[in-house]
Amino acid sequence: MLTATIRRTPILGKMFDVDESTGLSDINTWPAMMIMTSFVWFVVAILLGALMPVIQMAELDTNLFYSAITLHGAALAFPFLFQFMMGISLHRSGGCMGKSASGKLTTLIYLCMNGGAVLLTLAVLGGLKITYTVMYPLPLVGAQMGAWSMNMVVLGFTGIALVLTSIIFLYPLQIIRMSFFGKQREELLLSARTLKDPGMLGMVMSVMILLVTGTPLMIVAGALLLALYGIVPLEAITWASEPVVFQYVFYIFAHNLMEAMAIMVISAVYATLPLYLADGTRKLYSDKLANLALWILLVTSVTSFFHHFYTTNPGLPSALAYHGNFMSWATGVGAALSTFTILATIWKHGIKPEPGLMAILAGFVVYILDGVNAMVAGNIAVSYQIHGTLWVGGHAMSVLIAMCLMWMGVLYHHYPVITGKKLDKKLGSRFVTLYFIGAVGLLYSFAAGGAMGMPRRFADWGAGPDGWMMVGIAILIFGLFLIAGFVTYMQNFMRSRSIS
Numbered sequence: 001m002l003t004a005t006i007r008r009t010p011i012l013g014k015m016f017d018v019d020e021s022t023g024l025s026d027i028n029t030w031p032a033m034m035i036m037t038s039f040v041w042f043v044v045a046i047l048l049g050a051l052m053p054v055i056q057m058a059e060l061d062t063n064l065f066y067s068a069i070t071l072h073g074a075a076l077a078f079p080f081l082f083q084f085m086m087g088i089s090l091h092r093s094g095g096c097m098g099k100s101a102s103g104k105l106t107t108l109i110y111l112c113m114n115g116g117a118v119l120l121t122l123a124v125l126g127g128l129k130i131t132y133t134v135m136y137p138l139p140l141v142g143a144q145m146g147a148w149s150m151n152m153v154v155l156g157f158t159g160i161a162l163v164l165t166s167i168i169f170l171y172p173l174q175i176i177r178m179s180f181f182g183k184q185r186e187e188l189l190l191s192a193r194t195l196k197d198p199g200m201l202g203m204v205m206s207v208m209i210l211l212v213t214g215t216p217l218m219i220v221a222g223a224l225l226l227a228l229y230g231i232v233p234l235e236a237i238t239w240a241s242e243p244v245v246f247q248y249v250f251y252i253f254a255h256n257l258m259e260a261m262a263i264m265v266i267s268a269v270y271a272t273l274p275l276y277l278a279d280g281t282r283k284l285y286s287d288k289l290a291n292l293a294l295w296i297l298l299v300t301s302v303t304s305f306f307h308h309f310y311t312t313n314p315g316l317p318s319a320l321a322y323h324g325n326f327m328s329w330a331t332g333v334g335a336a337l338s339t340f341t342i343l344a345t346i347w348k349h350g351i352k353p354e355p356g357l358m359a360i361l362a363g364f365v366v367y368i369l370d371g372v373n374a375m376v377a378g379n380i381a382v383s384y385q386i387h388g389t390l391w392v393g394g395h396a397m398s399v400l401i402a403m404c405l406m407w408m409g410v411l412y413h414h415y416p417v418i419t420g421k422k423l424d425k426k427l428g429s430r431f432v433t434l435y436f437i438g439a440v441g442l443l444y445s446f447a448a449g450g451a452m453g454m455p456r457r458f459a460d461w462g463a464g465p466d467g468w469m470m471v472g473i474a475i476l477i478f479g480l481f482l483i484a485g486f487v488t489y490m491q492n493f494m495r496s497r498s499i500s
Contacts (some may be wrong), residue, residue: 002029012036015493019420027094027101027188028418030110034087035411037114039490041079046483048072053476055459056469062459066129069457071121073131078163079117081400084407085264086113086171089203090178091414092271096200098189099178109170116162123156130156131457136224136246154228161218161225167257168214172207179204190417193271198290202267205298209260213302217253220246248309255305258399259331262367263297265406266338269360272413273342276357278350285344289337297334304328307378321380328378335371339364355428356412362436363405366443370398373447386450390471393456394446401439401482408435408489421496427488435485441478445471 003020006029007013016036018028048068055065086109094101127148130139139157143150179195193200223240226232234241270290274282284290306324342364351357374395376382386392409432416422449471454464461468 002033006032006036009036011494012039015419015490015496017419019418021420022417023187024095024190024417025102026185027091027099030102030106031087031091031094031414032418034083034090034110037110038080038084038087041075041083041117042486045072045076045080046486048075050476050479050483053472053479056461056472057476059462063129065459066457067124070124070129070131074120074124075117076397076400078167079113081404081407082167082261083113084404084411085261088407088410088414089264089268090174091418092199092268092410093175093178093203094188095190095417096193096197096271097178098184098186098192099182100185100188101174101178105170105174105177109166109174112162112166112170116159116164116166119159119162120156121159123152123159126152126155128152128156136250137241137243150228157221157225157228161221164214164218164221168210168218168253172211175203175207196287196291197271198284198287198294199267199271201291202263202270202294205294206260206264206267209256209263209298209302213256213260214253216249220249251305251309256302258396259297259301259304261403262399263294263301265363265367265403265410266297267294268410269338269342269364269406272360272410273345273351273357275413276352276354277345278352281349283345283349285341285348289341293334293337293341295334296337297331300327300330300334304331304378307380307383325378325380329375332371332375335368339368354412355423355425355432356409358429359409359412359432359435360406361409362432363402363407363409363439366398366402366405366436366439369440370395370402370443373398373443385453388456389450390446390454390456391450394443394450397446398439398443401442405432405435405439415493415496416499419496420499422499423492423496427492427495431485431488431492433485434481434488438478438481438483438485441481442475445474445478448474 003018003025007017009016013036016032018025018032022028049072051068052065052072055061055068090101090106093099128139128142129148130142139153140150142148143153179200195201195204220240223232223237224246227234227237227241239245270284274284277283304324304327306320307328309321309324342361373391377386377392377395412423412428449468452465452467452471454461454468454471458464461472
């Protein structure tokens with residue numbers, strides 16, 4: 001039934017039609033459904049991203065800009081990128097562990113992610129205009145001031161709660177189930193791996209980060225949602241309704257969400273790179289170094305979120321703010337070891353320059369370049385100047401763009417297994433070139449705007465210095481490169497041919 005649903009989907013159904021002849025439906029079908037649906041959200045995010053500079057240049061209604069920026073950020077981060085990552089990682093886990101990626105838990109992951117995203121979209125279209133960093137209690141203050149209705153706040157928070165349930169509980173539990181429990185099925189085992197393998201270790205690490213750092217947020221957010229629905233009186237959950245409490249648990253999770261996604265995609269790089277080595281060894285330069293890099297990233301990233309609270313003294317002691325600053329820089333050690341392991345592997349064994357691998361490596365370059373910007377922003381003295389500017393907004397966007405490129409490259413490897421089709425190398429190389437130019441251009445356009453003092457969510461670029469509008473034009477130009485790259489990527493899937 002699910003396979004038939006995918007096949008009947010206009011345009012995208014042709015791209016992700018599952019090959020049922022291999023007997024791998026239990027690890028192919030739901031991942032294909034997730035990946036296909038994530039691309040629908042990506043198209044929405046791209047169109048909204050291109051619309052924002054147009055709104056500015058045409059001096060259209062600022063409300064339209066704020067709706068676009070809210071929906072763009074939310075669609076890009078969760079129903080697109082996170083769902084895209086879930087689909088590929090569930091397929092990879094199933095093939096490496098010989099476990100089914102289907103079942104009730106996977107169904108709930110899909111329904112909560114996309115149902116929640118739809119509810120949040122409806123709330124935004126109904127007037128709710130919040131950043132996806134959800135600065136509580138501003139959504140409630142906005143309702144009290146008549147900026148939007150309380151019904152839209154409840155609807156939006158319900159959508160966010162469903163999305164977070166998918167991310168924090170359901171998806172981690174499914175990966176843990178596949179990694180540690182259940183009987184291995186030989187017919188589903190494509191490439192046997194253990195948790196000693198960096199590619200599998202990083203996957204388990206990342207879901208544990210989500211589960212551990214996300215649970216406090218869900219406890220607080222769940223209490224607030226019960227109060228918004230009138231199930232419990234607000235007076236009974238004052239411990240949860242304090243803004244400082246919400247912001248702490250939110251940033252503990254939000255920062256570690258990015259770190260978990262980074263560890264997940266680096267583990268995918270570790271798993272995929274050996275498959276494209278020129279001498280056929282299928283081994284990293286050193287599994288021990290790769291695993292050490294993952295452990296360093298885990299330890300340093302978990303508490304680096306403190307750098308988000310540099311202005312809250314005495315709510316946050318200055319020592320912890322500097323600790324967050326130090327840990328932000330220390331993540332660079334893990335990134336450096338990852339870079340060394342990847343480069344040493346390529347130097348020792350050589351590579352087959354397939355488009356998928358080139359996309360992975362290009363995305364990793366963007367990730368490292370953005371990491372340099374993040375380390376600059378992590379410095380407390382610098383943060384006082386740029387934390388509320390486009391620099392930090394660009395940092396978050398560039399992380400997502402880099403991860404997107406890497407996961408797109410990983411999909412090149414999984415696509416023939418899922419669909420039984422092969423892709424065109426020429427179109428693949430063109431996609432990597434266009435997307436890489438757009439990604440690097442956007443990274444430095446955002447950084448330039450932040451260095452000029454351009455605010456993150458500001459609907460009148462023309463009101464600032466002349467350079468602000470020029471930054472907006474640069475964002476539009478490089479955004480078009482990104483769009484051209486994605487169109488080429490989709491074109492490749494449309495032209496894919498049966499391997500047989």
